[in-house]
Amino acid sequence: MPFDTSTRLTRVQLPAMVRTAVGGGNLTAIQLPKTGLLARIYLDIRGTIAGTLSAPNALGNAALLRNVRLTANSGLDLFNISGAGYHYMLRNFQENYIDPVPASTARAAVTAAAYDVSMLIEMQINKSDPIGLIMLQNEQTVLSLSIQWETDALMATGVTSITGTAIPYMEFFTVPQDPKDWPPLTIAHQIIEDQQAISGAGVFTYNWPRGNTYMRVLHGCTLLQAVADAWTVAQLRANQSNFIENMTPALANEVYASDGHPAVRVLGVIPFDFYGSSGLQSFGKSRDFIDSSKLTDLATLITATGAVTLYTVREQLVTLA
Numbered sequence: 321m322p323f324d325t326s327t328r329l330t331r332v333q334l335p336a337m338v339r340t341a342v343g344g345g346n347l348t349a350i351q352l353p354k355t356g357l358l359a360r361i362y363l364d365i366r367g368t369i370a371g372t373l374s375a376p377n378a379l380g381n382a383a384l385l386r387n388v389r390l391t392a393n394s395g396l397d398l399f400n401i402s403g404a405g406y407h408y409m410l411r412n413f414q415e416n417y418i419d420p421v422p423a424s425t426a427r428a429a430v431t432a433a434a435y436d437v438s439m440l441i442e443m444q445i446n447k448s449d450p451i452g453l454i455m456l457q458n459e460q461t462v463l464s465l466s467i468q469w470e471t472d473a474l475m476a477t478g479v480t481s482i483t484g485t486a487i488p489y490m491e492f493f494t495v496p497q498d499p500k501d502w503p504p505l506t507i508a509h510q511i512i513e514d515q516q517a518i519s520g521a522g523v524f525t526y527n528w529p530r531g532n533t534y535m536r537v538l539h540g541c542t543l544l545q546a547v548a549d550a551w552t553v554a555q556l557r558a559n560q561s562n563f564i565e566n567m568t569p570a571l572a573n574e575v576y577a578s579d580g581h582p583a584v585r586v587l588g589v590i591p592f593d594f595y596g597s598s599g600l601q602s603f604g605k606s607r608d609f610i611d612s613s614k615l616t617d618l619a620t621l622i623t624a625t626g627a628v629t630l631y632t633v634r635e636q637l638v639t640l641a
Contacts, residue, residue, distance in 0.1 A: 323450055323503045326496035330356065331489055339367065339384075339469045339484030348486070349466035356492030357503065358454040361390070361441040361465065367484035368434045373476040376430035378544045381437055382407040383430070383475060384484065387468040390441055392461060398454070398510055399441050401633060403470075405513040406439050408543040408586050409633050413536060413593060415446050417581045427586075429545065430476050445509050445535070451637070452509030455502075457495050508638045515631055518624045526620040530612040532636040539590035540631035541622060547587060553623040554590045558610075560617050565592060590622065609637070 337348035352358065365385070377383040385403030392398055401410065407426035414420050420440040428435075445452045455461060467486055472479040496502055510532070518524045518541070528537065541551040549569040556565035567575075567590060576585040579593060594608040612618050622630070 322498075322501040323496060326498070326501040327357075327493040329359070329491065329493055331362075331491045334465075334488040334490055337465075337467050337486040337488070339482065339486075341481045341483050343472055344469050344475075344482055344484075345471035347466060347468050349464055350488070352456060352463040352465060352490060354456050354458070354461075356456055356494055358456050358463065358490065358492050359442075359444040360491045361443075362489040362491065363388070363439050363441065363486050364489070365437045365439065365467075365484065365486040366435065367482060369430065369432050369475070369479065369482050371432055371476070371480040372478045373430065373432055374478055376476040377470075377474060379404045379408075380427050380429055380545055381435040382426040384435070384437055384470050384482070385439075385467060386470045387466075388439065388441075389464075389466045389468075391464050391466070392454070392508075394462070394464070396508070397512060398443065398463075398508060399512075401511060401513040402515075402631075403437055403439075404543050405540070405631050405633050407437065409538045409540050409589055409631065410511065410635075411439070412581060412583055412586065413538065413591070413635075414440060414442060417579065419583065427545065442511075443509055445637075450503030451507055453493065453503050453505065454508070455495070455505050456492065506640050508640055509635075510638050511633065511635050513631065513633045515629055518622075518628050518630050520627050521625055522623070524622045524624055524630065526622065526630065526632060528612060528618040528620070528634070530615060530618060532612060532638050534610040534612060535595050535635045535637065536591070536593045537620070537635070538592070538633045539620060539622065540586075540588050540633075541590060541624060542588045542628040543586070543631055544588075549587055550625050550628045551588075551590065551622050552625060553621075555621045556592055557619050557621060558615050558617065567592075590620075592620070
């Protein structure tokens, strides 16, 4: 392919983003440089927690990141996820299902110690397919990366300080001189999280926003550490009567393993992965992607065992105007 032979992969370090050591809760943001075709951002996020702690946050160190966002032109979220949504859910579904941050302590309990809650933001859908690359080298595109840090009080009682530094490394391709060699730039790769409260036991309906093409949707029916699944059945329904998936926790474990994940499914996670179904993991075919614009209804019906928070991470392709 012309693009492959007319570009070069480059990595550069961007300015550090620092958490307020006492109190926390601050927002840090940087603007990405206007160079190349953005492929991914590595976020090296480390620090230390000090104090005599009690009542630690049940989500563990992942809770330190209230929100990480990559926004285009102050309007379009390309990546918007919490630390819990990333480390308990998305992290195990990134390229080739290989953990991109194996040294992370994000799922460990909050203690007075050093932590690592690093993450990988992928715009290119995988390293063999240029779909999702973002052209930074023009006046019309402004990309901002921001981190909303959690407060000390919501991490644990007795915290005296929490240091935190996020160092972003931007990975991009140089722009080929001839526009004919450029990759397709009309499709954006979007990863968005939302959270909803399930008030009690019973069937809860999560309606999927329609209009985009879904690569995968991951639900987390409670993500607390070392607990049982808080759901018994999850069904994916299209057009009110067509049931595409009928999932139980036992079946989810088997599907998770058969798709090629080296790790076990995190308790609470309900995976609807339309990429891995081709048997080639994240380098697979788009055979089972769901074009929601052709449907009148698309919803997950989750039978919950009690009152919980439902985390949902939607990975989708968006056609740009």
